[in-house]
């Protein structure tokens with residue numbers, strides 16, 4: 001009997017997605033500091049039969065190969081914001097002038113609705129403390145939609161001229177300038193136009209002369225993106241970047257360049273039995289991202305193998 005050799009692309013590799021397996025992680029954000037990647041996530045704690053998010057804290061991990069991750073003590077939780085009462089939803093950290101600012105989504109304790117807070121630390125792993133003692137954005141500050149959960153999913157971007165911007169939203173995508181202290185808005189809140197089927201999860205990054213605004217599209221969520229020559233727009237929609245995240249009805253992406261390679265960091269419900277991942281038991285995954293010569297991004301292929309060590 002003859003046996004055909006397996007084609008090279010079916011040779012078994014280590015299955016590195018999801019990248020964290022001992023707990024559930026969602027809503028990734030990442031930055032590079034001192035040639036090390038710091039991965040920030042939410043922490044899904046819903047029971048197997050849970051039917052909504054149970055999220056009380058955020059987590060931080062580091063890596064120098066995108067495969068092996070070191071976890072640190074819990075750096076920030078809802079309880080660190082005296083004015084907040086629940087829901088450690090999506091967040092992002094940025095470094096400016098040697099300090100690390102962590103913009104988070106939470107449920108406000110008195111104003112009602114979701115709100116955005118900011119914490120600060122001297123190191124990427126914390127400890128972080130509330131930088132303001134009150135919310136930076138509350139639901140009554142945004143009126144483009146009636147929903148109470150439109151002030152979530154902050155993404156922060158520092159432009160080449162030193163001007164920082166905060167983008168966030170659900171259903172509507174908002175943006176505003178930040179003062180140099182990173183804890184106050186510097187001007188009006190505006191609505192970003194040109195993002196069809198915007199749901200949530202904006203992420204702004206720059207490569208060369210192009211600015212990119214990726215976001216969760218429709219519901220269940222795909223990731224789509226737009227491009228612009230200015231962070232203030234106008235934005236031109238450029239299509240779907242990644243497809244549905246399997247058994248998770250949300251997705252949430254971070255885009256990172258590290259040591260000359262580009263990465264797409266996202267979540268799925270992909271932890272198998274006995275953990276049984278799902279929409280409220282999500283896990284961060286990482287795959288390579290590739291640009292075309294004209295700056296557009298190729299569709300990301302979500303894989304079980306993920307990133308392989310070289």
Ligand code: FUB
Nearest residue numbers: 089090153200201250252
């Ligand atoms: O994790 C809670 C919410 O689900 C996030 O804020 C959204 O981006 C979605 O992933």
